[in-house]
Amino acid sequence: MIIRPISQCSKTFDFNPRRVWPSAFPALSWKGQMICGFDRVDGEGLDLSEKHFVDLWQACHPELGLGEFSRFMISLEREWPDLFVEWREALCAIYGWRWSDRLYQMLCVIYLCPREFQIFIDEKKMSVRDLAPLLAVEDVRVVADLLRELPRMMISKFEATRALELFVELFLMGRPLNDLLPSGDNGGLYVRRLEQWRKPNSSEQDEEWKKTVNAWPWPSQVQAEWQRFGDQSGIEIKFRTTSPDDFQKKLERLLTIPDTWSCKN
Amino acid sequence: MQELVSKFDHVFIDELSRGSVVAERFLSLFPASKISFVSEKPFAESRGELSSREFDRSKRNLFVTPFKGQFFKRCPGSRPGLACCNYFVLNWGLQCDMNCSYCYLQSFINTPVLTIYSNLDSALIELREMAESKTGETTLGLQKLRIGTGETVDSLSLDPLTMYSHRLMEFFREYPAWTLEFKTKSAYVDQFLNVEHAGNVIVSWSINPQHIIEREEHGTASLTQRLAAAEKCRDKYFQIAFHIDPMIWHPEWESNYGSLVDEICARFTPAQIPYLSVGALRFQAEQRSIMRERFGMNSYVTRAETFPSQDGKVRYDSKLRQAMFQFVMNRFKQNSADWKIFMCMETPETWLQAAGGSPFKDHSLHELFDRAPLTAVRQLSSSSPN
Numbered sequence: 001m002i003i004r005p006i007s008q009c010s011k012t013f014d015f016n017p018r019r020v021w022p023s024a025f026p027a028l029s030w031k032g033q034m035i036c037g038f039d040r041v042d043g044e045g046l047d048l049s050e051k052h053f054v055d056l057w058q059a060c061h062p063e064l065g066l067g068e069f070s071r072f073m074i075s076l077e078r079e080w081p082d083l084f085v086e087w088r089e090a091l092c093a094i095y096g097w098r099w100s101d102r103l104y105q106m107l108c109v110i111y112l113c114p115r116e117f118q119i120f121i122d123e124k125k126m127s128v129r130d131l132a133p134l135l136a137v138e139d140v141r142v143v144a145d146l147l148r149e150l151p152r153m154m155i156s157k158f159e160a161t162r163a164l165e166l167f168v169e170l171f172l173m174g175r176p177l178n179d180l181l182p183s184g185d186n187g188g189l190y191v192r193r194l195e196q197w198r199k200p201n202s203s204e205q206d207e208e209w210k211k212t213v214n215a216w217p218w219p220s221q222v223q224a225e226w227q228r229f230g231d232q233s234g235i236e237i238k239f240r241t242t243s244p245d246d247f248q249k250k251l252e253r254l255l256t257i258p259d260t261w262s263c264k265n
Numbered sequence: 266m267q268e269l270v271s272k273f274d275h276v277f278i279d280e281l282s283r284g285s286v287v288a289e290r291f292l293s294l295f296p297a298s299k300i301s302f303v304s305e306k307p308f309a310e311s312r313g314e315l316s317s318r319e320f321d322r323s324k325r326n327l328f329v330t331p332f333k334g335q336f337f338k339r340c341p342g343s344r345p346g347l348a349c350c351n352y353f354v355l356n357w358g359l360q361c362d363m364n365c366s367y368c369y370l371q372s373f374i375n376t377p378v379l380t381i382y383s384n385l386d387s388a389l390i391e392l393r394e395m396a397e398s399k400t401g402e403t404t405l406g407l408q409k410l411r412i413g414t415g416e417t418v419d420s421l422s423l424d425p426l427t428m429y430s431h432r433l434m435e436f437f438r439e440y441p442a443w444t445l446e447f448k449t450k451s452a453y454v455d456q457f458l459n460v461e462h463a464g465n466v467i468v469s470w471s472i473n474p475q476h477i478i479e480r481e482e483h484g485t486a487s488l489t490q491r492l493a494a495a496e497k498c499r500d501k502y503f504q505i506a507f508h509i510d511p512m513i514w515h516p517e518w519e520s521n522y523g524s525l526v527d528e529i530c531a532r533f534t535p536a537q538i539p540y541l542s543v544g545a546l547r548f549q550a551e552q553r554s555i556m557r558e559r560f561g562m563n564s565y566v567t568r569a570e571t572f573p574s575q576d577g578k579v580r581y582d583s584k585l586r587q588a589m590f591q592f593v594m595n596r597f598k599q600n601s602a603d604w605k606i607f608m609c610m611e612t613p614e615t616w617l618q619a620a621g622g623s624p625f626k627d628h629s630l631h632e633l634f635d636r637a638p639l640t641a642v643r644q645l646s647s648s649s650p651n
Contacts (some may be wrong), residue, residue, distance in 0.1 A: 102316040116523045134555040135317070136561070172562035199570040202582055231572040 002047040004029055006040055012079045014038035015071035016115075017061065018122060028060060028133045033079070036060040038071025053083070056091045064095055065122025070110040102128070102135075114144050120151035120160075130161040133168035143171060146181060163187065166194035178215070206233060216260050219253040266294065266425055272325065272362055273379075276300045277307045279330035282383035285429050285513065288329050294426060306330070311377035317558040323360055323377045332356075332382035336391050337412075352411050352446075355392070357382050357429055358418035363450055364483040366560040366567070367511055368543075370417065372552035381418075385429055389436050396440050406440045415448030422451035423469075430457040435570050438463045448508070452486035452494040458501045468498045469506035472529075474521035477513050481566055488525070492532055499537050510544035512589050514581060515565045519592060526596040535603035542607050545586045546571070547578045 008030045020039065027037030027045030030053055037045065048056055064072070073091070077084040085089070089099040097103055106128050110118060121131065134140050140147075146167050150160055151196065167180055175197065182190045196203040209226040213235055218224050222239040237254070241247040276295050280302055282288045293301060307328060323614050336355050360379035361370060382388070396406030414420045414433065424430050430447065434457060437445040446467040454468065473481070475488045486494070495505050507529060512522065529541075546569055548556070556567050571579040580586060590608055597604040 042428060098313050100313040100316070101319050102314050105316055128552075129551070135554065136557040169557070169562055169567075172557070173568060202570045202572075205582075228572070230581045231574040231586075242364065 002049070003044050004032075004047040006034070006037075006045050008045055009034045009045065011038055012075055013072060015068050015075065017068055018065070018119065021060075028056070030056060034245040054087055054094070057091065058094045062094070065125065066107070066110055066128070067113075067118030067120075067122040069095060069097075070107040070118070073107050074111045074112045097128070105135055106131060109137075109140050112140050113249070114148050116151045117147035124157040124160060126157065126161065130157075131164070133165045136168055136172060139215075143168065143177070145177060149182050153182060153187045155188065157191070159191050161196060163191050166191065166198050170194060170197055202228075209233065216257060218257075219250045222250060222254070269423070270295055270426055273299065273327050274322075274325040275307075276327045276329065277303045277378065279328070279383070280304045281331050282329045285329070285331075285383035287381060287383050287385070287429075291327070291329060291426065304340070305618045306376075306378070308377035308469060313375060315375055315377060315555075319377055320371060320559065321554060322362065322375070323374065324362055324379060326378045328378035328380045329373060329383050330380060331384040332387070336382075336388035337395065345633075347611065353412050354416040355388055355412055355433075356417045357385055357388060357414060357427075358419075358423070361419050362422055363419060363485045365450070365485065365514070366483070366556060366564045367548060369545060369548060369552065371555045371559070372549040373417075379418075381428050381511045382424070382425060385432055389432070392436065396418055396443070407442050409442055411444045411446055413446040413448055415446070415469075419449050419451060419452055420447035421449035421453045424451075424453050425456050428456060431460050434460050434462050434466055437465055441465050443524070444504075450482060450491070452490035454494045458497060462503065464504070465468070466501065467506050468495065469502040469508060470495055471510055472525065473509070473511075473513065474525045477515070477565070478516070480515075481513060481564060481588060488528070492528065496532060499533065505533065505538050506540055506542070507538065508542045508544070509593060510542055511546040512593070513546050513565050514569060514585065514589065516591065522589070522593055523596055526593060526600075530597070530600040535601050538604075541597070543590055544608060545581055545589055547574070547580045549577065550579050552568045553579075578584040 006027055009027075010033050013033055013035060017036075017038070018072065021037040025037070027040050027043070028035050029045050029047050029049075030051070031049045032047075034045065035053075057146065061068075073084070073088070076087075076091075088104075092099045092103065110121070110131065134143075137143055150163065170180055170262060171177060180194070184190070204227055206226065213224060213226040216224070219239070221241075224235055224237045227233065227236045239250055241250055273295075276291050276299055278288050278291065278300065283302060291539070307326065308319075309480065315323065336357070337353060347542055358379070358381045360374055361368065362379060372442065387517060392412075395405065399403055414429075433445055437443060441463045442465075444465045444467055446469055448471060449468045450471050470491045472488060472491055478485060478488055497509075499505050509522070509525065512518075515521070529538075546566060548566075550573060553567070556564070560567055569581065571581060574580045574583075581589075594606050597606055
């Protein structure tokens with residue numbers, strides 16, 4: 001077993017992992033490159049150059065997000081381009097990804113994103129598909145301001161994915177960046193605002209219908225609302241009834257609604 | 266021909282296709298520097314979902330190889346929940362040399378080259394076996410089947426290179442009950458106009474207003490070229506069909522689609538066109554990414570206000586679709602009640618709203634939506650040992 005002073009090892013592959021290497025374990029290196037325990041500045045580490053790099057990497061970092069992986073892969077490509085080509089498929093397989101040109105493009109884009117966004121996508125476990133809108137932006141650094149804002153918001157993974165897509169599309173459609181940045185920290189509200197901008201015609205029509213339907217003469221204890229169900233929209237009706245007579249009355253009142261509706265159409 | 270040859274960076278011919286008719290033809294048409302014989306699929310490193318640049322490259326590189334699967338399939342429109350016509354497809358290739366922003370191949374293709382299958386003979390053997398097989402009292406060759414070749418490749422845009430139209434038309438002469446449909450956005454028809462046919466060949470064009478062709482159907486023939494090609498076919502007694510599909514919403518859609526309908530009505534009569542189909546923009550949700558990357562957000566397609574529909578594709582709001590279909594159908598019917606129009610890949614609800622009833626009950630569309638041929642093919646498939 002070879003022991004090597006940490007000071008003699010290169011930290012090219014320091015990808016700033018989210019998880020700190022356990023202090024009880026020694027730092028490890030491979031052919032002079034540290035592969036874990038990057039935060040350590042002195043002391044000694046084990047040199048495991050006789051092991052296969054991919055196996056060793058998997059043992060040290062069994063779970064990585066796309067942000068961490070992009071930082072590692074880009075540094076690997078720069079340092080050892082030949083080995084990058086040789087190992088890229090095996091390294092991707094560790095994390096359940098399949099190497100492809102599309103994944104490579106994605107890693108390059110993520111690498112250029114602000115660090116706080118890289119951490120955010122790892123925490124939210126966002127996928128290549130979730131982040132795909134970024135591939136449409138010529139230089140992702142242009143939208144860095146939004147990418148810094150998203151992690152500061154109260155936003156679910158679903159909302160963040162949707163916000164990212166809407167933001168990118170609206171930006172590419174010519175909407176000014178300042179307009180598009182969130183004004184508060186409520187992710188749900190932000191997504192709704194972007195949706196309205198992205199689908200102005202449908203949103204306007206739905207809003208108009210909502211107001212119209214609300215104004216119709218609904219019987220008491222009947223809740224009716226104009227709703228969108230995918231590519232269709234219509235009225236969702238809920239009501240409470242207490243007896244067969246009451247049920248009958250409500251139905252009779254409801255049967256007058258189609259006439260009102262036809263007039264509107 | 267030179268224009269077509271110059272579209273491609275390279276032609277890869279599979280060693281297994283060496284000596285095939287199509288390989289010999291490519292050898293005679295392309296300069297030697299553009300041709301290589303290969304024993305493996307080119308660009309093998311491109312795997313899985315193609316990136317936008319790989320997809321672009323795949324349009325510029327031809328691969329001639331034998332197809333090892335089943336050539337004959339039912340149209341993908343035949344899904345539960347959609348009112349679909351009796352359409353079967355025969356795929357002799359994969360990928361298209363043209364570049365429509367909405368093309369569904371963008372979500373479908375994971376092969377890095379435009380592939381042309383060299384064993385068309387195998388496809389014809391498969392078809393002949395089907396035609397001669399019995400379903401109940403009759404042989405399938407006597408049933409009315411529509412078979413198209415434009416599902417995974419444009420039927421005619423590469424035809425001057427392959428000349429597959431000749432062999433297909435010769436084959437269909439033997440089965441006059443069957444109909445062969447070429448579906449194209451090109452104007453390449455001259456190469457087959459003088460081939461003898463049994464009157465059962467439909468040459469159909471997917472058409473859109475010129476404004477949409479310029480914005481969304483890159484590398485395709487202009488509307489004028491397509492209509493002129495249709496006239497040439499009509500004059501040689503081919504059946505003609507038009508697919509106004511996908512209709513794409515844009516601010517001037519009524520005026521542009523109105524003019525398109527008027528243009529068709531001015532050049533053709535209902536008797537010359539057995540049917541017209543209309544369809545509205547639709548695509549798989551996953552396709553949005555590659556379209557955005559390849560065409561940006563200045564395209565009417567990527568900018569469209571779309572919503573998920575029941576079959577998993579995204580579409581315009583159902584009311585907008587109905588309005589667009591109704592507009593086109595009314596415009597045709599104003600010209601003549603004899604135009605036969607059906608909606609492609611639409612739900613029964615849309616039929617009801619836009620056309621006033623189910624296609625299965627419309628006598629003028631009876632042949633298209635007759636379920637008997639489909640039942641016969643199903644019976645045959647279920648009784649097959651494979």
